[in-house]
Amino acid sequence: MFAPTRVAIRAEAGAITGSGHFARASAVAAELLLGGDTEVTLITNAEGAVLAPTFFPPNIRVLALTPENDGPEEAMLALADTGWTADVILLDQYGHVGEWEALAARTDKRLLVLDDLNEATQADIIVRTHGETAWRRDSLVLGGPAYLPLSRHITDLGLKPSQSGGPPLRLNICFGGSDPTGETAKALQAVTALTQLAVDVVVGPGTKIDPLLIERSEQLPHVTIYQAPDPRKLAELMFEADLALGAGGVMLWERLSIGVPSLVICVAQNQRPQVDTVVEAGAIQSLGEHTNVTPRIIAEAVTALAADERERQAIVAAGHKLIDGRGALRLASWIRALALGVRDVTAEDAANLLEWRTDDRNWRHNFETTGKPGFDAHVAWLAEKLADPDCIFRILTQGTVAVGVVRFDVNTEDSSAYLSIYLVPQWHGRKMGLPVYLAAERELRRSRSCVKKIVSRIHKANTASERLHRAAGFEISASQTHPDWLDAWKALD
Numbered sequence: 359m360f361a362p363t364r365v366a367i368r369a370e371a372g373a374i375t376g377s378g379h380f381a382r383a384s385a386v387a388a389e390l391l392l393g394g395d396t397e398v399t400l401i402t403n404a405e406g407a408v409l410a411p412t413f414f415p416p417n418i419r420v421l422a423l424t425p426e427n428d429g430p431e432e433a434m435l436a437l438a439d440t441g442w443t444a445d446v447i448l449l450d451q452y453g454h455v456g457e458w459e460a461l462a463a464r465t466d467k468r469l470l471v472l473d474d475l476n477e478a479t480q481a482d483i484i485v486r487t488h489g490e491t492a493w494r495r496d497s498l499v500l501g502g503p504a505y506l507p508l509s510r511h512i513t514d515l516g517l518k519p520s521q522s523g524g525p526p527l528r529l530n531i532c533f534g535g536s537d538p539t540g541e542t543a544k545a546l547q548a549v550t551a552l553t554q555l556a557v558d559v560v561v562g563p564g565t566k567i568d569p570l571l572i573e574r575s576e577q578l579p580h581v582t583i584y585q586a587p588d589p590r591k592l593a594e595l596m597f598e599a600d601l602a603l604g605a606g607g608v609m610l611w612e613r614l615s616i617g618v619p620s621l622v623i624c625v626a627q628n629q630r631p632q633v634d635t636v637v638e639a640g641a642i643q644s645l646g647e648h649t650n651v652t653p654r655i656i657a658e659a660v661t662a663l664a665a666d667e668r669e670r671q672a673i674v675a676a677g678h679k680l681i682d683g684r685g686a687l688r689l690a691s692w693i694r695a696l697a698l699g700v701r702d703v704t705a706e707d708a709a710n711l712l713e714w715r716t717d718d719r720n721w722r723h724n725f726e727t728t729g730k731p732g733f734d735a736h737v738a739w740l741a742e743k744l745a746d747p748d749c750i751f752r753i754l755t756q757g758t759v760a761v762g763v764v765r766f767d768v769n770t771e772d773s774s775a776y777l778s779i780y781l782v783p784q785w786h787g788r789k790m791g792l793p794v795y796l797a798a799e800r801e802l803r804r805s806r807s808c809v810k811k812i813v814s815r816i817h818k819a820n821t822a823s824e825r826l827h828r829a830a831g832f833e834i835s836a837s838q839t840h841p842d843w844l845d846a847w848k849a850l851d
Contacts, residue, residue, distance in 0.1 A: 361756075361757050362395050362396055362397045363395060363396045363397070363445050363446065363693075363694060363697040363756065364396075364397045364398075364399070364442065364443065364444050364445045364446075365387075365390055365396060365397070365398050365399075365444060365445065365446050365447075365448060365693055365697075366398075366399050366401055366437060366444035366446075366447045366448070367383045367386070367387060367398060367399070367400050367401065367447075367448045367450070368401045368402075368433065368447065368448070368449050368450065368451050368458070369382075369383040369400065369401075369402060369406070369448075369449075369450040369451055370402050370403045370405075370406045370451055371402065371403075371405060371406040371409045371410075371413075371535065372403060372405030372406060372409070372536070372564060373405065373536045373538075373564035373566075374536065374538060374564075375403075375405075375406075375536070376534045376535045376536045376538070376562075376564070376607065377409065377413070377534060377535030377536070377562070377564075378534060378535075378607040378608040378609075379450045379451065379472075380406065380409060380410070380413040380414070381413065381509055381589075381608045381609075381612075382450055382472060382506070382507045382608055383400070383414075383448065383450045383472075383507075384413040384414045384415070384509065385507040385508055385509045385510065385685075385686035386448060386507045386686050386689050386690050386693070387400070387414055387415060387418060388414075388415050388509075388510055388686070389507075389686045389687050389689075389690035389691075390690045390693060390694070391415055391417065391418075392690075392789060393694070393788050393789040393790070394788065395756070395788065396694065397418075397419075397442075398415075398418040398419070399418065399419040399420070399421060399437065399442060399444070400414055400418055400419070400420045400421065401421045401423065401433050401436075401437060402420065402421070402422060402423070403422065403423060403425075403428065404422050404423075404424070406422070407420050407422035409535075409563070412588060412589065413589065419440075419442065421433075421436060421437055421440065423436060429454060429457065430454055430457045430458045430461045431457075431461060434461065434465070444467060445467070445468065445696075445697045446467065446468040446469070446470065446693050446696050446697050447462060447467055447468070447469050447470070448470050448472075448689075448693060449469065449470070449471045449472065449481075450471075450472040452474075452475060452477075452628065455471060455473070455475075455477040455478050456477065456479070458471070458481075459471075459478065459479065459480045459481050462481065462482075463480065468482045468693075468696035468697065469481040469482050469483075470482060470483040470484075470485065470689065470692060470693055470696065471483070471484050471485065472485045472487075473485060473486050474486070474487075474488070474628045474631070474632070475628055476489075476631075478497075479497070480496070480497055481497060482496070482497065482498070482696055483497070483498050483500060483692050483696065484497055484498070484499045484500070485499075485500045485501075485505050485689065486499060486500070486501050487501070487502060487503050487505055487506040487611075487632060487685075488501075488502075488631035488632040488634075488635045489501035489502070489631075490502065490851075491851050492851050493803050493850070493851055496804065498800060498803070500688075500692070503611060503614075503635075503680045503681040503685070504681065504682065504684070504685060504688065504831075505685045505688055505689060506608075506611045506681060506685040507685045507686035507689050508608075508611060508612055508615055508681075508683050508685060508686060509589060509593070509612070509686075510686075511589045511590045511592075511593035512593050512596075512612045512615055512616060512683065513615065513683040513684075513686075515593060515594075515597045515616050516616070517615075517616060517617045517678060518597060518616055518617040518618065518674075525554070526554055526555050526556045526580070527554075527555055527556070527600040527601060527664050528555070528556045528557075528558065528598055528599050528600050528601075529549070529552070529555045529556070529557045529558070529599060529600070529601055529602065529603065529660060529664070530558050530560070530595055530596055530598075530599035530601075530602040530603070530604075530618065531545045531549070531557065531558065531559045531560065531602070531603045531604070532559075532560035532562070532592070532595075532596070532602070532603075532604050532609060533545075533562065533565070533604055533605050533623075533625070534562055534604075534605055534607055534608075534609060535562040535563055535564050535565075536562055536563075536564030536565055537561075537562055537564075537565040537566075537567075537605075537625075538625070539625045539648045540566075540567070541605065541623055541625060541648060541651070542559065542561060542565055542567055543567050543568065543571055544651065544652065544653045544656060545559065545603055545653075545656055546559060546567075546571055546572075546575045546581075547571075547653040548653040548654070548656035548657040548660065549580075549581060549656075549657070549660070550575075550578065551657065552580070552657060552660060552661065553579075553580050554664070555580060555660070555664060556580055556582075557580055557581045557582070558582050558584060558595050558598075558599065559575065559581060559582070559583050559584065560584045560587060560592060560595065561583060561584065561585050561586065562586060563586040593612070593616075596609075596612060596613060596616060596618055597616050597618075599618050600618075600619075600664075600670070601618065601619050601620065601621070601660070601663055601664060601670060602618045602619070602620040602621070603620065603621045603622075603623075603656065603660060604620060604621075604622060604623075605622065605623055605624070605625045605626075605629065606622050606623070606624045606625065606626075606629035606630070606632060606633040606644075607625075607626075607629055610622055610629075610632070610633070610636065610642065611632075611681055613677075614636070614641055614642075614677035614678075614680060614681050615677075615681050615682075615683045617674045617677065617678060618674075619642075619643075619663065619669075619670040619671075619673035619674055619677075620642050620643070620673075621642070621643050621644075621645055621656075621659050621660065621663060622636075622642045622643070622644050622645065623644075623645050623646070623647075623648050623651050624644065624646065624647050624648065625648045636677075636680065639676050639677075639679070639680055640672065640673065640676040641673055641676040641677035641679075641680055642673065642677070643659065643663060643673070645659055684829065687792075687829065688792075688829065691789075691792040691793045691796055691829070692793075692796055694789075694790070694793035695792075695793040695794070695795075695796035695797040695800065696797070697756070698754045698755060698756060698761065698793060698794065698797040699754070699755040699756070699757070700752050700753075700754055700755070700797060700798070700801050701752065701753050701755065702751065702752060702753075703740075703743075703744065703751040703752065703753055703763070703765075704744070705737075705740065705741065705744065707740075707753065708733075708736065708737050708740050709733070710760070711736070711740065711763065712731070712733060712736045714760075714763060714780065714781075714782050714783060715736075715763070715780065716730040716731070717783040719783055719786055720780040720781070720783070723816075723817040723819065723820040723823065725815050725817075725843070743765070746767075748767065748768040748769075748770060749765065749766070749767055749768070750765065750766040750768065750775070750801075750802060750805065750806065751763075751764075751765045752764050752765075752798055752801060754794045754797050754798065760782050761781065761782055761785050761790055761794055762779065762780065762781045762782060762785065762790060762791070762794035763779070763780055763781075763782070764777070764778070764779045764794065764795065764798035765777075765778040765779075766778075766798070766802055766806075766809075766812070768806060768808075768809060770808070772811075773808055773809055773810040773811065774809065774810070774811040774812070774813050775802065775806070775809045775811070775812050775813070776812075776813050776814065777795075777812050777813065777814040779791075779794065779795055779798070779814075781794065791822065791823075791826045792826055792829050792830060795826060795830050796830065799812070799830070799850075803850065809850060810849065810850050811847055811848065811849050811850060812832075812847065812848045812850065813845070813846065813847045814827060814832065814845075814846040814847070815837070815840070815843050815844065815845060815846070816834070816843065816844040816846055817842060817843055817844075818842050818843065818844060819842075824844065827846045830848065831848050832846040832847060832848045833846065833847055833848065834846045
């Protein structure tokens with residue numbers, strides 16, 4: 359038997375903070391729980407504890423902190439007092455980042471940071487959705503929108519059909535859970551005269567707005583107000599929209615994912631890097647900083663975009679290139695990878711390796727054309743591999759239990775490494791293929807910085823392996839020399 363992986367998520371939500379951190383962290387939590395071998399505890403503030411059931415799966419623990427004990431040391435002590443300790447920490451919180459890194463290093467905890475403000479310097483995994491991937495020392499920086507976790511309420515919807523319905527076009531307005539800068543009020547004033555549109559206005563649970571303005575807006579036949587809808591309903595409203603107006607936080611990426619062209623107002627400095635990234639890609643139209651945006655500016659921009667179908671289609675196409683909606687899967691896999699142990703293969707592993715390697719679930723897509731080897735032939739092959747200084751041969755473990763086997767055969771002439779990977783048979787169907795690969799890639803980066811490319815072969819019938827390679831960032835094409843096979847390669851930064 360094996361002990362479950364324990365993941366602590368530190369994130370907050372509330373009237374000032376908004377709900378963006380919860381939207382991201384809950385998407386990762388949902389992916390983590392799918393494997394059935396992970397426990398999750400959310401560490402949050404008092405307001406967040408109240409909102410948690412709206413966002414997070416029901417089978418997680420919630421630990422509410424007071425303002426007096428919300429620092430890293432105090433949070434971990436409070437967690438320990440519950441009798442629960444974490445193997446990996448997911449930090450999606452502004453402030454205290456350096457303290458969390460120091461604590462994780464001192465207590466030998468693995469740490470993944472969603473780092474919008476470029477504050478992290480030494481976490482195991484640093485995620486910057488607005489930046490570029492890089493490897494430095496013992497930290498891996500995962501950059502770009504591919505690592506932005508989106509809720510299943512969004513990703514399950516898929517991409518909107520390119521052909522929109524007839525008039526009137528539907529405009530979705532939403533500035534998140536709290537809207538501290540009052541953009542919803544500006545938008546309500548702006549859309550009063552936009553009678554050619556059907557307008558859905560979402561008022562978040564923490565949004566403070568003049569009740570008289572809400573009442574007047576509700577009397578307009580083209581405007582519908584939705585007060586604090588649940589995440590599923592909010593996703594459906596976005597999907598039904600032909601264009602949108604919102605802020606530059608998590609919902610920006612949600613709109614990109616489902617193909618809703620949007621106008622964006624930057625309401626906080628931490629949103630600026632990703633807004634700039636998406637504007638440069640041509641995937642949104644920015645109205646600038648909230649301090650400079652007026653109801654008139656909003657009305658003119660909405661009118662112009664609504665009238666320009668070609669521009670809306672171009673925005674959607676650009677957005678679809680940026681994000682594929684699998685960020686939560688990637689981060690959950692990295693978290694599970696961080697929890698895995700890595701050890702060298704030894705001669706004593708011969709019998710187990712032969713059993714695992716020749717299991718029908720692993721052997722049927724083997725590149726070798728000969729039959730399954732006998733024990734003596736296998737032992738001779740293993741001895742040759744263990745004696746080869748350019749063979750990196752590892753077993754990945756959860757606790758003391760073997761999960762998967764990865765071998766990299768390094769070619770020093772072209773700085774590449776050929777990949778061989780398979781799961782211990784009992785772990786098939788438990789979403790461990792990608793974590794096993796990622797843990798092995800991390801070990802390769804740390805031990806052989808000279809390797810600049812990983813290459814692999816995939817049988818065309820092995821759809822699970824193809825999915826794994828694509829999720830791990832490999833490029834894939836049909837083999838020019840072996841008709842039934844695909845060639846895969848991944849450049850290492």
